[in-house]
Amino acid sequence: MEVKLERKDAADWSYRGEFITVNTSNSVMEVKLERKDAADWSYRGEGAANIVLAYTGSSPAFIGKVTRIAKKERNGSPKCDSNQSVLTEEERLLWRDVQELVASPTKEIAEQIYTQLVMSPLLGPKHVDAGMRVPVAREFLECVEKNVIKQRPPWRVDVSTFDMERDSVIIMSDHSLFPGGVLGDGSCISVEIKPKCGFLPLSKFMAEGNSVKRSTTRFRMHQILKLREQEISELSEYDPLDLFSGSKERIHKAIKDLYNTPQNNFRVFLNGSLIFGGSGGGTEKTNAVVGKAFEDMLEGIIQAEDGLRTMSFIQLVGETVYCSRVLDELLEVQKLDNFDIEGAIHAYYNIVSQPCAVCQQLDEAGLPHRCSSLHSIHMDESLKIVKDYLIAATAKDCSLMISFRPTEDGEFGSPYSHVNFIDLDLRPLKKMEDYYELDKKILNSYSRIL
Numbered sequence: 001m002e003v004k005l006e007r008k009d010a011a012d013w014s015y016r017g018e019f020i021t022v023n024t025s026n027s028v029m030e031v032k033l034e035r036k037d038a039a040d041w042s043y044r045g046e047g048a049a050n051i052v053l054a055y056t057g058s059s060p061a062f063i064g065k066v067t068r069i070a071k072k073e074r075n076g077s078p079k080c081d082s083n084q085s086v087l088t089e090e091e092r093l094l095w096r097d098v099q100e101l102v103a104s105p106t107k108e109i110a111e112q113i114y115t116q117l118v119m120s121p122l123l124g125p126k127h128v129d130a131g132m133r134v135p136v137a138r139e140f141l142e143c144v145e146k147n148v149i150k151q152r153p154p155w156r157v158d159v160s161t162f163d164m165e166r167d168s169v170i171i172m173s174d175h176s177l178f179p180g181g182v183l184g185d186g187s188c189i190s191v192e193i194k195p196k197c198g199f200l201p202l203s204k205f206m207a208e209g210n211s212v213k214r215s216t217t218r219f220r221m222h223q224i225l226k227l228r229e230q231e232i233s234e235l236s237e238y239d240p241l242d243l244f245s246g247s248k249e250r251i252h253k254a255i256k257d258l259y260n261t262p263q264n265n266f267r268v269f270l271n272g273s274l275i276f277g278g279s280g281g282g283t284e285k286t287n288a289v290v291g292k293a294f295e296d297m298l299e300g301i302i303q304a305e306d307g308l309r310t311m312s313f314i315q316l317v318g319e320t321v322y323c324s325r326v327l328d329e330l331l332e333v334q335k336l337d338n339f340d341i342e343g344a345i346h347a348y349y350n351i352v353s354q355p356c357a358v359c360q361q362l363d364e365a366g367l368p369h370r371c372s373s374l375h376s377i378h379m380d381e382s383l384k385i386v387k388d389y390l391i392a393a394t395a396k397d398c399s400l401m402i403s404f405r406p407t408e409d410g411e412f413g414s415p416y417s418h419v420n421f422i423d424l425d426l427r428p429l430k431k432m433e434d435y436y437e438l439d440k441k442i443l444n445s446y447s448r449i450l
């Protein structure tokens, strides 16, 4: 970092038990993005909740950066009402150990603090970038929205738009570029992988009738529902258990399967431009090159004979995932969900002090269940179960970006790679109800094919 801590900075540091953390509300850049700056930002991609733009201007402060801007449902009320607290009362109870999060005055600050103080220590700070907040004028957002609308997938435009109520956006490193840039005319190739949940649940709170969850991944079962609902046109070949297996061969197979059926789980960028996979979080191979065209694009980048470059690239990605061991850390965090939603939902009802809708349904259906015991546990235990579940939910949905730069002799190799997690957002407590409903829906649709 090119900063020096001076006397004036001392006030920004506070004692926190055994370690000291920076008061993250100060990670804000002292510039404001105005209408005139909008032309310097171009569409990079989007997910369900955010839109990401890459900087194309010449200001040294922003070169090599992207901005992540929150969206809201079209015609929906802004998610963050300025009169409303960022966290609900129950969420403040849930996250009470992270005072900075509880005290966050805006959603951007809360997201940044969650990434920095909750997810980063769990995943390893060297793989996490919480970014900086930059104030924005509403005119900047309005102008950028107009500029990028044509590049956005129409189905995303239909459901979401920029959240104009935000007064700041997050600026972070462009992880599709190699940190520190590339030397000479060297290229940077990068991959984005959304690995999803990499383990089979063991919780004793899962109903007997749902035992299929012990042998089939959530990802594969969800594929059946997505196919039925026409969200996808073919089943993915990818199995998360391969990617998280720790075995070189199985990791290699996982990357090959992701390449064959990328959906929203695999993308490739060349010098920051998408060259493979769906844009805008889409599941189809839109805007992407396939087969021979991809092989041709790798010419001059991957040193292998014609016809073998794609395989060699897949090998390189697999090797890097295997050697970096980052998925081991991610898996540990995902496994904080050790009650499964079928257990954690009861702790949720304890926290929101409502009669448990799930126990009620199970009792009415005359289904035997072991869950009543979860309603007599201590509140602290309920809070821990739900907090861990929500942290695991973030880890099950985040993505990994791996960037490669060539060595001096033009080869790409694992030591010349850099791995980062992106999309480490806090999940609202209320989502527990959706998680329970979606779990049921996935199981229902899967049971129909058994």
Ligand SMILES: O=P(O)(O)O[C@@H]1[C@@H](OP(=O)(O)O)[C@H](OP(=O)(O)O)[C@H](O)[C@H](OP(=O)(O)O)[C@H]1OP(=O)(O)O
Binding pocket: 047, 048, 049, 222, 264, 281, 282, 393, 394, 396, 397, 425, 427, 431, 438
């Ligand atoms: O529930 P899932 O597994 O379908 O995950 C959702 C993702 O779906 P997919 O990966 O395509 O299956 C979904 O991705 P898409 O919109 O399908 O690209 C979002 O990432 C969603 O996150 P958020 O809560 O809206 O921030 C994700 O929701 P969370 O479950 O992470 O809250």
Ligand SMILES: Nc1ncnc2c1ncn2[C@@H]1O[C@H](COP(=O)(O)OP(=O)(O)OP(=O)(O)O)[C@@H](O)[C@H]1O
Binding pocket: 044, 045, 046, 047, 048, 049, 050, 051, 052, 066, 068, 172, 173, 174, 175, 176, 192, 267, 281, 397, 399, 422, 423, 425
């Ligand atoms: N720091 C980054 N560097 C480069 N590209 C990025 C970065 N952050 C995000 N992106 C790109 O933008 C896309 C959307 O970002 P992100 O996944 O954070 O959106 P989201 O709406 O939060 O996703 P989700 O649908 O999972 O909630 C990513 O899939 C990735 O291609």
Ligand SMILES: [Zn+2]
Binding pocket: 345, 346, 349, 356, 357, 358, 359, 360, 371, 372, 375
């Ligand atoms: Zn219950």
